[in-house]
Amino acid sequence: MTTSDWVLIGSTILLALAAFIAPYLVEKWKFKYRKPKLNIEFKLAPPDCHLTQYNEGGEISSVYYFRFMVKNIGKSQAEACQVFLEKIFKENSAGEMIKDKNYTPVNLKWSGASNPIERNIYPDKEMYCDLGRIHHPNRNYQSVYKNISKKDQSLNKFFFELAESRPYSQWDCLIPSRYKIVVSVYSKNAEKVTRQFSLSWTGKWEDDELNMFNELVIH
Secondary structure, X not given: OOHHHHHHHHHHHHHHHHHHXXXXXXXXXXXXXXXXXXXXXXXXXXXXXXXXXXXXXXXXXXXXEEEEEEEEOOOOOEEEEEEEEEEEEEEOOOOOEEEOOOOOOEEEXXXXXXXXXXXXXXXXXXXXXXXXXXXXXXXXXXXXXXXXXXXXXXXXOEEEOEOOOOOOOOOOXXXXXXXXXXXXXXXXXXXXXXXXXXXXXXXXXXXXXXXXXXXXXXX
């Protein structure tokens, strides 16, 4: 074989390798430098948390909604994002936070979304997710937790905003007490992001937002 033949063979091999490797390198570059990145932000003030109206079956009453923001601070769209309420800890009489070992993670609702479970989030775009709500005491909204006591059912409660059905063997709400709540956002193409919320709830209702956020404190 002549030198030109070897050059031709070498060039062909290099071109084949380039055609095979180049897409891989491009995708790797995109993943490293152009990937989506999610962040959870929260403030105990409007518009994250606010007083509004609740309408069910034509019955209108006052309600407080508590929401947090999921923001894509990356360079590409975050796909199929889902938010899970993953863990609940409740304070015992000794002031210790005890994990609910029987709790099953469930989806929380994306605020005002036609698909409350999954959202795509564009770069620099932010989406609200509902954590929970508190009804005016006159509304007397009832928990459907199968083991709730009559005493706890009579209390005003913090109801989770769930996007899907949950086992009746676990709470759909929190009674007045102190808690820690773990929330995670999962995505098809972004790393999971997790945030722990501390929640302190006296059970008292206030018509003024500023006063109410002294009765139910989340941070």
